[in-house]
Structure formats: C-alpha cells, structure tokens
Amino acid sequence: MVLFKRLYEGRWGYFFLFPAYFFFVIFTLIPLIQGLGFSFYEVGLREKTFVGLDNFIKLAEDKVFWKALMNTVLIVVGGVPTIVIVSLLISVVVFPLARWAQGFYRVAFYLPVVASGVVLSMVWLWILHPSYGLLNYLIGLLGMEPVAWLGTPSSALIMIMLVVVSFTLGQPVILFLAGLGGIPIDLYEAAMIDGANSRARFFRITLPLLKPTTLFVTVTQIIGVFQVFVVVLLLTKGGPANGTQTIVYRMYETAFEFFNFGYASAIGLVLIFVIGIISWIQFRFFGQDTDY
Numbered sequence: 318m319v320l321f322k323r324l325y326e327g328r329w330g331y332f333f334l335f336p337a338y339f340f341f342v343i344f345t346l347i348p349l350i351q352g353l354g355f356s357f358y359e360v361g362l363r364e365k366t367f368v369g370l371d372n373f374i375k376l377a378e379d380k381v382f383w384k385a386l387m388n389t390v391l392i393v394v395g396g397v398p399t400i401v402i403v404s405l406l407i408s409v410v411v412f413p414l415a416r417w418a419q420g421f422y423r424v425a426f427y428l429p430v431v432a433s434g435v436v437l438s439m440v441w442l443w444i445l446h447p448s449y450g451l452l453n454y455l456i457g458l459l460g461m462e463p464v465a466w467l468g469t470p471s472s473a474l475i476m477i478m479l480v481v482v483s484f485t486l487g488q489p490v491i492l493f494l495a496g497l498g499g500i501p502i503d504l505y506e507a508a509m510i511d512g513a514n515s516r517a518r519f520f521r522i523t524l525p526l527l528k529p530t531t532l533f534v535t536v537t538q539i540i541g542v543f544q545v546f547v548v549v550l551l552l553t554k555g556g557p558a559n560g561t562q563t564i565v566y567r568m569y570e571t572a573f574e575f576f577n578f579g580y581a582s583a584i585g586l587v588l589i590f591v592i593g594i595i596s597w598i599q600f601r602f603f604g605q606d607t608d609y
Contacts, residue, residue: 352582352585352586353582353586354582355578355579355582356372356373356579356582356583356585356586357369357370357372357579358579359371359372359577359579359580360577360578360579360582361576361577361578362576365579368579372579372580372582372583373583373587375580375583376580376583376584376587381559381562381567382564382567382584384559384562385555385559385562385563385564385566385567386564386587386591388474388560388561388562388563389543389545389563389564389565391474391478392474392477392478392481392542392545392563393539393542393543395475395478396478396481396482396485396538396542397535397538397539397542399478399482400482400485400486400489400534400538400542401489401531401534401535401538403482403486404486404489404490404493404534405489405493405527405531407422407426407486407490407493408489408490408493408494408496408497409493409497409519409523411423411490411494412494412497412498419494422490423490423491423494426486426487426490426491427487427488427490427491428487429483429484429486429487430484430485430487430488434484434547434548435547435551437480437483437484438480438547438548438550438551438552439551441476441480441483441548441552442551442552445466445467445476445552447463447464447465447466447467447468448463450466452464452466453466467552467553467557468557469557469560470557470558470559470560470561471560473552473553473556473557473560473561474560474561476552477545477548477549477552477553477561480548480552481542481545481548484548485538485541485542488534488537489534489538492530492533492534493527493530493534495530496526496527496529496530497523497527499526500522500523500526500527504522504526505518505522508521508522532599532600535599536596536599536600539592539595539596539599540592540596543564543565543588543591543592544565544588545563545565545566546563546565546566546569549561549562549563549565549566550566550569554566555567555570564584564587564588565588567584568581568584568585568588569581571584
C-alpha cells in the first residue's frame with residue numbers, strides 16, 4: 318500500500334517522464350534485448366538459426382575483430398586522458414574570467430557537440446586531404462612535404478584520435494566549469510593566507526574537490542569513445558589495412574554490409590561487457606571518496 322501511495326503522489330512526475338521512457342523502451346531497450354538474443358543465432362535477411370556460442374567462438378578466431386578491439390582501446394587510452402586533461406586546463410583558465418567571457422568560451426567549445434558529427438567529419442576530411450587539405454597547406458608553408466595523413470595505419474589512427482578529441486571537449490569543459498563553481502571561495506582565501514601558491518592550491522584544493530566531476534567525465538568519455546563510429550565511417554572506412562577498424566564500425570560492417578546480424582550482435586555484446594567492466598572498475602576503485 319505504501320508503494321502505491323508513493324506512486325500516486327508522484328503521478329505527475331511519472332506523467333512528464335513517460336515520453337522519454339517510452340522512446341527509450343521502444344528504440345533502445347527492446348532493440349538491446351533483441352540484439353542480445355540474436356547473438357546466439359545466425360541471423361540473415363530472412364532466416365534465423367540457433368547456433369549457441371558459435372558466434373563467440375568465431376570472435377575469438379577473428380583477427381579483424383581483435384584488430385578493431387586493439388584500435389578502439391588505443392583510441393580510448395590516447396584520447397580520454399587528453400580530453401580530461403585539456404578540458405580541465407581550459408576550464409581552470411576560463412573560470413576566473415568575467416561572466417560574459419565565460420559564456421563566450423562555453424558556447425565556443427560546446428558548438429562541436431551540438432553540430433552534426435557528419436558535418437564535422439567532412440570538415441576534418443577536407444583539412445586532412447593529401448592534395449589540397451588545410452593541414453598540408455600549412456606545413457607546406459614551412460617547407461615540408463605533403464603527408465597522406467589518412468594513408469598509413471599509424472598516422473590514420475592518430476588522426477582519428479585527434480578528431481575524436483576535437484569533437485568531445487565541449488561537454489567536459491562545461492562540467493568542469495560547473496564543478497569549479499561549486500568549490501567554496503573561502504578555501505582558496507584560507508590557503509592564500511597560509512601562504513599556498515597557485516600550484517599548491519590547484520593540487521591540494523581544486524583537483525581533490527573536482528574528483529566526482531573528473532570521475533563522471535572519465536566514465537562518460539570512455540563509454541562515448543568506445544563507440545566511435547561516424548569519424549571512422551566518413552574518414553577511413555576502417556582502412557588502410559584495417560588500421561582504423563573499431564568495434565562499432567566492425568559491428569556496422571558485419572551487420573549492414575555482410576548481413577550477418579547474429580555475429581554483429583555478438584560483437585555488440587562484447588562491447589557492452591568491456592564497457593561495463595571498465596566502468597565498474599572505475600567506480601569501485603576511484604569512486605570510493607565520492608558520492609557515486
């Protein structure tokens with residue numbers, strides 16, 4: 318009875334939440350459950366055959382999948398710390414500015430987040446073009462030879478990482494600015510009276526009190542970067558020589574180019590498992606002193 322009473326008292330809240338939950342269930346939860354089921358089947362365009370764990374056995378022997386997993390991990394390892402550190406430094410520099418200046422930088426850094434990933438990828442495709450790209454034009458002014466930035470596996474993966482970082486700085490900057498605004502100014506004043514310099518205040522006050530924000534930014538960015546797709550699709554299509562294959566692009570390729578939906582679902586299940594384990598480790602070992 319108590320449960321029904323609480324549900325009745327909060328009926329208007331549930332009413333306003335219903336549209337969001339409705340679309341979440343229809344377009345996210347149900348396809349997710351269906352995809353988990355497909356991972357145990359060989360699913361084509363018309364037929365579906367139960368194969369048990371065969372899809373996962375094939376994954377263990379699939380060199381392209383392991384290459385995609387390794388590339389994705391490299392992008393995450395190189396991109397996420399860069400995103401966190403750069404966005405934190407930008408926030409620390411922007412926060413003491415006047416309110417109008419803060420607003421300007423918030424908008425400037427957040428614009429790529431609200432812009433279409435396709436548009437931004439096409440801009441970067443032009444910048445990195447080997448013949449008439451802006452980047453090669455600039456290094457040509459320095460007397461250097463043009464570089465095929467997307468033509469070799471090593472440089473292509475670095476460029477993918479750079480593009481991902483440029484896409485995703487906006488949200489962490491906004492979050493870190495909000496976190497900085499929540500730190501009491503009295504702590505800084507007391508530290509200055511005690512003779513602490515700016516470096517000591519940053520490492521002894523700012524960083525510890527930003528730990529919940531940093532944890533949240535790190536976890537969300539890892540989840541987001543693990544799902545990098547549009548950049549790879551438009552810039553390299555997983556090439557050259559599978560040098561920029563990622564898990565999500567491999568899943569897309571398997572499902573919508575090879576029409577093997579069961580195998581693609583198995584790849585998606587592995588991705589969910591990897592992200593879940595990494596997120597659990599972060600919350601378990603780095604979230605003990607936070608409210609998470």
